[in-house]
Amino acid sequence: EVQLVESGGGLVKPGGSLRLSCAASGFTFSYYTMNWVRQAPGKGLEWVSSISTGSSYTYYADSVKGRFTISRDNAKNSLYLQMSSLRAEDTAVYYCASQDYSNDFPHWGQGALVTVSS
């Protein structure tokens, strides 16, 4: 069974840092580009970041560039998002999603809630 399981969410103060993890199973993780997508409470989806299969290429939305860092460990079948200088507007459910070579996004996690509040 394919699974993507996010962890590491929680409450953090503005200006703080948090690291999200996404554990993959049931598919060949190293074959897929991986993405983070977020959804603020009551709002739509927002693409956040992606990383290529071998970590050579990383991309970020302007809203998080310079503050968030995406990484992966193919040996551990894991994806990460290091978030720093967090703002209230970063409050959202963060989903990890796989992306195959044909640009299908076949697998999505259930999400991790990050709340930035004092």
Place this chain on the structure above:
Amino acid sequence: QTVVTQEPSFSVSPGGTVTLTCGLSSGSVSSSYYPTWCQQTPGQAPRTLIYNTNTRSSGVPDRFSGSILGNKAALTITGAQADDESDYYCVLYMGGGIWMFGGGTKLTVL
């Protein structure tokens, strides 16, 4: 800043056909944007329905179809069912590794 546009809401009768669209605030959507459509029911994770304009993701019933209509990408649901009542998001590849979601369309089946 280019924005991906979608109808905020739409309604369809059970058994009916509905077409949702995905445009750009500046310019036309073509297959070069690799239009992708995702479905999300409240409290659930998104699910990919269509990618690369018109290819159904695994397990997606053939009553969901994608196309380019004029200057927009389109998602057509034929024979709408009650459990199609969801939010539908398009996402476009903007180049340079960047993807951009539309604001989503809330579809009501009634």
